[in-house]
Amino acid sequence: MNRLIMFFALSAVFLLSFGGNSYAEKIAGKIRIDGSSTVFPITEAVAEEFQKKHRKVRVTVGISGTGGGFKKFTTGQTDINDASRPIKKSEQEKAQKNGISYIDLPVAYDGLSVVINPKNDFVDHLTVTELRKIWQPGSAVKTWSDVRPEWPNKAIKLYGPGADSGTFDYFTKAINGKSQASRSDFTASEDDNVLVMGVAGDPYALGYFGYAYYKENKSRLKVVPVDGGEGPVKPSEKSINDGSYKPLSRPIFIYVSNQGSQKSQVKEFVRFYLKNAAELSKEVGYIPLPDKDYQNSLNEFEKWSNTLIGKNQSGLNVKKASFK
Amino acid sequence: MISRNLKNRYLIAKIFHGFCFSVAWLGVLILGILLFHVTREGFPWLDMQFLTEFPSRFPAKAGIKSALYGTLWLISFTALISVPIGIGAGVYLEEFAKKNRLTQFIDLNIANLAGVPSIVYGMLGLVIFVRWFGLEQSVLAGSMTMSLLILPVIIISTREALRAVPNTIRQAAFALGATRWQTVSAHVLPAAFPGVLTGIILALSRAIGETAPLIMIGALTYVAFVPEGPMDDFTALPIQIFNWASRPQKEFHELAAAGILVLLFVLLLMNSLAVIIRHRLEKRKQ
Numbered sequence: 001m002n003r004l005i006m007f008f009a010l011s012a013v014f015l016l017s018f019g020g021n022s023y024a025e026k027i028a029g030k031i032r033i034d035g036s037s038t039v040f041p042i043t044e045a046v047a048e049e050f051q052k053k054h055r056k057v058r059v060t061v062g063i064s065g066t067g068g069g070f071k072k073f074t075t076g077q078t079d080i081n082d083a084s085r086p087i088k089k090s091e092q093e094k095a096q097k098n099g100i101s102y103i104d105l106p107v108a109y110d111g112l113s114v115v116i117n118p119k120n121d122f123v124d125h126l127t128v129t130e131l132r133k134i135w136q137p138g139s140a141v142k143t144w145s146d147v148r149p150e151w152p153n154k155a156i157k158l159y160g161p162g163a164d165s166g167t168f169d170y171f172t173k174a175i176n177g178k179s180q181a182s183r184s185d186f187t188a189s190e191d192d193n194v195l196v197m198g199v200a201g202d203p204y205a206l207g208y209f210g211y212a213y214y215k216e217n218k219s220r221l222k223v224v225p226v227d228g229g230e231g232p233v234k235p236s237e238k239s240i241n242d243g244s245y246k247p248l249s250r251p252i253f254i255y256v257s258n259q260g261s262q263k264s265q266v267k268e269f270v271r272f273y274l275k276n277a278a279e280l281s282k283e284v285g286y287i288p289l290p291d292k293d294y295q296n297s298l299n300e301f302e303k304w305s306n307t308l309i310g311k312n313q314s315g316l317n318v319k320k321a322s323f324k
Numbered sequence: 325m326i327s328r329n330l331k332n333r334y335l336i337a338k339i340f341h342g343f344c345f346s347v348a349w350l351g352v353l354i355l356g357i358l359l360f361h362v363t364r365e366g367f368p369w370l371d372m373q374f375l376t377e378f379p380s381r382f383p384a385k386a387g388i389k390s391a392l393y394g395t396l397w398l399i400s401f402t403a404l405i406s407v408p409i410g411i412g413a414g415v416y417l418e419e420f421a422k423k424n425r426l427t428q429f430i431d432l433n434i435a436n437l438a439g440v441p442s443i444v445y446g447m448l449g450l451v452i453f454v455r456w457f458g459l460e461q462s463v464l465a466g467s468m469t470m471s472l473l474i475l476p477v478i479i480i481s482t483r484e485a486l487r488a489v490p491n492t493i494r495q496a497a498f499a500l501g502a503t504r505w506q507t508v509s510a511h512v513l514p515a516a517f518p519g520v521l522t523g524i525i526l527a528l529s530r531a532i533g534e535t536a537p538l539i540m541i542g543a544l545t546y547v548a549f550v551p552e553g554p555m556d557d558f559t560a561l562p563i564q565i566f567n568w569a570s571r572p573q574k575e576f577h578e579l580a581a582a583g584i585l586v587l588l589f590v591l592l593l594m595n596s597l598a599v600i601i602r603h604r605l606e607k608r609k610q
Contacts, residue, residue: 040545041381041571048379048548058549059546060461060557061544062461062543072542192572193572217572280381
């Protein structure tokens, strides 16, 4: 009797493990991803883990930038696009024309951090209005005393990302009300490390960039609490995650195309992404979304990709995931 | 009077000598500082694992296998494409073509092309090779784009080398009844070959360090496999280095330095190979 149970148990284990294997082996093929260099570290981490499980899948990730990536995504050259901002109207139209529908899935938060030099001891916080005064197009702010009269009459040196970056898009939208609207007389660089060095080397500098770059350079920089109307809040894992750091925490996304979602390897990859994004995004310096958001996205994705099965792929059902 | 003037002239000569000396050493000094900095940062990360692992989010586990193989594939195919075409065009323009308006026009264009920024070739490659030819982001598309970039350099240096071959060699061959093909293939080109080779190496060295055109045609950044043929996806050393250098974590900056060391080593290897080949050829000539 015991032997019989043993036999059944063993064969069950054997079958299960065999079944598991054949399932993993079944998934093969290519997954093409391109887009934002901001999202790249998370996607790289997910791809790394995914390929450990599914060795026959070839995941490739490019860094053409959010816009450059959408160019390929909307013509069907890629399955997934990494995006540090939502898709633009013109890009939507192009996708429609080419019969590409998509779903957008937020995968993590990034808190844009406003930073100053550690030697700067007079700035305790900045309000959104003050930030707008500094950064708006044609701004007259030349010295710190132009921002608040009690601050020293010293020239304010500004550092920010270049106009091609999604960070720039988001900051200008959140602070100046219009994407890309900014004063242009500041030191711009696409490489955030250059901005870090700039602010770290200049006692009267002010700059902004992604939270990860502040976190890695905490000893060389001082972060400015931002007052979005409910008192000054410092960006931190907690304040970005619970949404109290406003308005400069932004979600970053992956976009999945209809064609992509019908490939079993891409489908599995997206599931894997949403299940592991919380842990992996933390590892590479980003802030995870609340857990229920990942679950919601996962449900939305399953529902959406099921509605596509058997449907003419050129049907223009552009579906947006619900996102707060 | 005369002697004072002479003194002045010697002084000027000395100053000029000193100036040339310091300028020459300035280049070496800058290279030295760069090498020192890169070696100090990157050397501790250089081990077998760095060469045999794929990129990873953990700096300690990350390697450049895919980028190294990608660069080797890329540069081999670039050489295969650009060397025959470049030498052919150079030989034609220098030895065969009549000097007329058309060849002057071609001349002018090639000289101009040598000065075009590399990203422009990237855009050309994107439209022609990636889109029209449908090669996508393959090794072949990358190699063809790189070939466009370095062809002017190869053509110009080939012509310079051919021009340096004394005309008496051509005349002697013709006097013995050799055809133009025999003259060029058996005498002029072999005599010019060391110079041609130098041009090729300089051109390929430029290609191996270029990032902009590759990013433009959409070459990838994260690739965890090695290309198995010219149609496979690839990434290259400069792209991997660029990506690591722009990450926030200091460990990745050090990995970038280690990547630079590998890139420099590959470059050095290529250059010394060329020196050896040239040495052999010159020996054989004697």
